[in-house]
Amino acid sequence: MSDRQYERIKTPESLISALREMLGDRLSTAQAVLEQHGKDESWHEASPPDAVVFATSTEEVAEVVKLCVAHNVPIVPFGTGSSLEGHVAALRGGICIDVSRMDAILEVNNEDLDCRVQAGVTREQLNDHLRDTGLFFPIDPGANASIGGMTATRASGTNAVRYGTMRDNVLSLTVVTPEGKIIKTANRARKSSAGYDLTRLFVGSEGTLGVITEIGLKLYGIPEAMSAAVCAFPTVEAAVDTVILTIQAGIPVARIEFLDELQVRAVNNYSKLDHKEAPTLFFEFHGTEAGVKEQAEFVQSVAEEYGAEEFQWATRQEDRNKLWAARHKAYYASLQLEPGKAGMPTDVCVPISKLAEAITETRADCDASPLTCTIIGHVGDGNFHTLILLDPEDPAQMEEANRLHKRMVERALKLGGTCTGEHGIGYGKLDFMVAEHGEDTIAMMRAIKAAIDPKGLMNPGKLIPGL
Ligand SMILES: Cc1cc2nc3c(=O)[nH]c(=O)nc-3n(C[C@H](O)[C@H](O)[C@H](O)COP(=O)(O)OP(=O)(O)OC[C@H]3O[C@@H](n4cnc5c(N)ncnc54)[C@H](O)[C@@H]3O)c2cc1C
Numbered sequence: 001m002s003d004r005q006y007e008r009i010k011t012p013e014s015l016i017s018a019l020r021e022m023l024g025d026r027l028s029t030a031q032a033v034l035e036q037h038g039k040d041e042s043w044h045e046a047s048p049p050d051a052v053v054f055a056t057s058t059e060e061v062a063e064v065v066k067l068c069v070a071h072n073v074p075i076v077p078f079g080t081g082s083s084l085e086g087h088v089a090a091l092r093g094g095i096c097i098d099v100s101r102m103d104a105i106l107e108v109n110n111e112d113l114d115c116r117v118q119a120g121v122t123r124e125q126l127n128d129h130l131r132d133t134g135l136f137f138p139i140d141p142g143a144n145a146s147i148g149g150m151t152a153t154r155a156s157g158t159n160a161v162r163y164g165t166m167r168d169n170v171l172s173l174t175v176v177t178p179e180g181k182i183i184k185t186a187n188r189a190r191k192s193s194a195g196y197d198l199t200r201l202f203v204g205s206e207g208t209l210g211v212i213t214e215i216g217l218k219l220y221g222i223p224e225a226m227s228a229a230v231c232a233f234p235t236v237e238a239a240v241d242t243v244i245l246t247i248q249a250g251i252p253v254a255r256i257e258f259l260d261e262l263q264v265r266a267v268n269n270y271s272k273l274d275h276k277e278a279p280t281l282f283f284e285f286h287g288t289e290a291g292v293k294e295q296a297e298f299v300q301s302v303a304e305e306y307g308a309e310e311f312q313w314a315t316r317q318e319d320r321n322k323l324w325a326a327r328h329k330a331y332y333a334s335l336q337l338e339p340g341k342a343g344m345p346t347d348v349c350v351p352i353s354k355l356a357e358a359i360t361e362t363r364a365d366c367d368a369s370p371l372t373c374t375i376i377g378h379v380g381d382g383n384f385h386t387l388i389l390l391d392p393e394d395p396a397q398m399e400e401a402n403r404l405h406k407r408m409v410e411r412a413l414k415l416g417g418t419c420t421g422e423h424g425i426g427y428g429k430l431d432f433m434v435a436e437h438g439e440d441t442i443a444m445m446r447a448i449k450a451a452i453d454p455k456g457l458m459n460p461g462k463l464i465p466g467l
Pocket of ligand 1: 040041076077078079080081082083084087088099119140141142143145146147148149150151152153154155156157158206207208210211212213328331332422423459462
């Protein structure tokens with residue numbers, strides 16, 4: 001989206017030598033490694049760092065940060081590189097700190113339903129580790145992202161309608177500041193009124209304020225009963241109205257995901273499924289046996305009122321896993337509709353009462369466009385995405401995709417929503433920040449950034465326009 005130009009800052013050889021002396025072969029300047037670390041999963045152009053360090057401890061991250069800052073060299077933290085808005089591109093060059101080898105699960109406190117992990121632990125790794133404890137960590141972006149990266153992007157996923165986002169599930173953080181100091185933002189208490197909420201400041205800071213090295217997280221008991229269902233609707237409006245009524249009635253659905261007709265076709269083809277090609281909702285209910293039954297009956301009756309077809313149930317774990325695996329692969333499924341093309345993902349979120357208007361007008365825009373677009377969404381939160389398929393080398397297609405994206409965001413803002421429900425800003429959505437927040441709020445964000453990172457070396461060019 002942004003056509004800003006960034007001047008690269010030259011990384012001095014003396015810094016590379018000092019880092020090599022400290023880290024040995026855990027510093028890499030191999031071209032393939034640089035390229036892999038300068039690009040996320042999106043269509044945004046890559047910008048490789050000058051070197052990648054693979055850190056193994058908080059203290060080591062602190063030493064690397066001190067050296068980089070002393071040499072006035074930018075730092076880009078890196079988890080798994082699954083972000084979607086150019087977040088990890090080293091726009092001004094510099095050193096990428098890859099924390100994926102910091103993958104220890106430091107403590108699990110069963111009685112308190114919490115744990116502490118290093119930043120490189122991935123969400124699947126954490127849940128595999130927890131399997132025998134009867135606990136789980138619910139936040140599930142489609143990719144197997146790192147907990148550090150999920151914290152830094154304030155990620156969510158299909159379960160957020162019931163369990164919240166990273167904002168609601170991070171208890172405390174250990175952070176290496178741009179001065180190379182190691183700070184802890186909070187203790188393990190579930191709530192605290194002690195001072196500024198620095199935990200929340202770093203959640204969603206996209207590597208622009210420091211490197212997160214450890215995270216304290218809330219955990220949940222695996223529910224006694226779970227069941228999932230798929231249901232096709234005659235129209236987009238009918239599906240979305242079912243969602244709105246369900247949420248307004250306070251039904252604690254665990255997941256409620258919308259797929260438009262084209263997205264269902266893509267998922268069927270990619271994951272070898274045979275759902276009816278129609279606007280569709282995927283549901284999951286968690287609770288006691290009786291609670292799940294009651295929730296499901298209520299939602300079924302609402303859906304029937306809106307002309308839905310029969311619910312197809314997946315009660316066995318393997319069937320549920322298959323369904324959600326297909327949902328999580330929806331991004332790649334959409335890309336396969338036109339192999340060779342890239343996808344521009346959008347990510348608006350609106351208040352639930354405005355969801356029908358936002359989705360139907362977006363679908364109409366997509367239908368009128370020459371570009372192919374799928375729509376999918378965590379609609380229980382009012383959050384949905386289009387994936388606009390395009391050739392980034394074709395200026396006309398880029399212009400059309402940007403136009404569609406801009407219209408979606410303007411509509412969301414007019415309806416009281418946001419340009420990004422969960423993916424974050426990176427550099428891809430910088431142009432929407434002032435429109436969403438206003439100049440004075442952005443000025444305050446700049447002041448916070450300047451106070452914590454006065455040299456502007458932490459992930460420069462991201463999150464705040466004009467830096
Ligand atoms: C197929 C697919 C589906 C997706 N679905 C969802 C979804 O449903 N919901 C959702 O929220 N996202 C989704 N995403 C986006 C992505 O998975 C999330 O943004 C995720 O949180 C990124 O984590 P990561 O470990 O890959 O971080 P990276 O991509 O490595 O980094 C992301 C940002 O965080 C910073 N960062 C990383 N680690 C640290 C650290 N330790 N300290 C400080 N800063 C750090 C980086 O500098 C960068 O700015 C999806 C992506 C894909 C490819």
